[in-house]
Amino acid sequence: MDFDLNTLRIVVMLLGLVAFLALWRHTWxxxxxxxxxxxxxxxxxxxxxxxPAAAVFGSKNKGEPT
Numbered sequence: 001m002d003f004d005l006n007t008l009r010i011v012v013m014l015l016g017l018v019a020f021l022a023l024w025r026h027t028w029x030x031x032x033x034x035x036x037x038x039x040x041x042x043x044x045x046x047x048x049x050x051x052p053a054a055a056v057f058g059s060k061n062k063g064e065p066t
Contacts, residue, residue, distance in 0.1 A: 026032075
């Protein structure tokens with residue numbers, strides 16, 4: 001069997017596909033559903049301080065140093 005550049009590309013692509021599918025399965029498994037629910041509700045928990053308006057809407061001086 002010849003080992004050329006195309007064979008290497010196929011092997012790398014298949015390894016990437018297997019890694020992606022494993023990560024996808026791990027992320028969306030039923031054992032992690034509680035973590036997903038907590039993460040979905042975290043913006044409404046009130047634990048984090050509000051962001052300053054300049055960070056949300058940008059600076060008023062349009063690129064000039066403050």
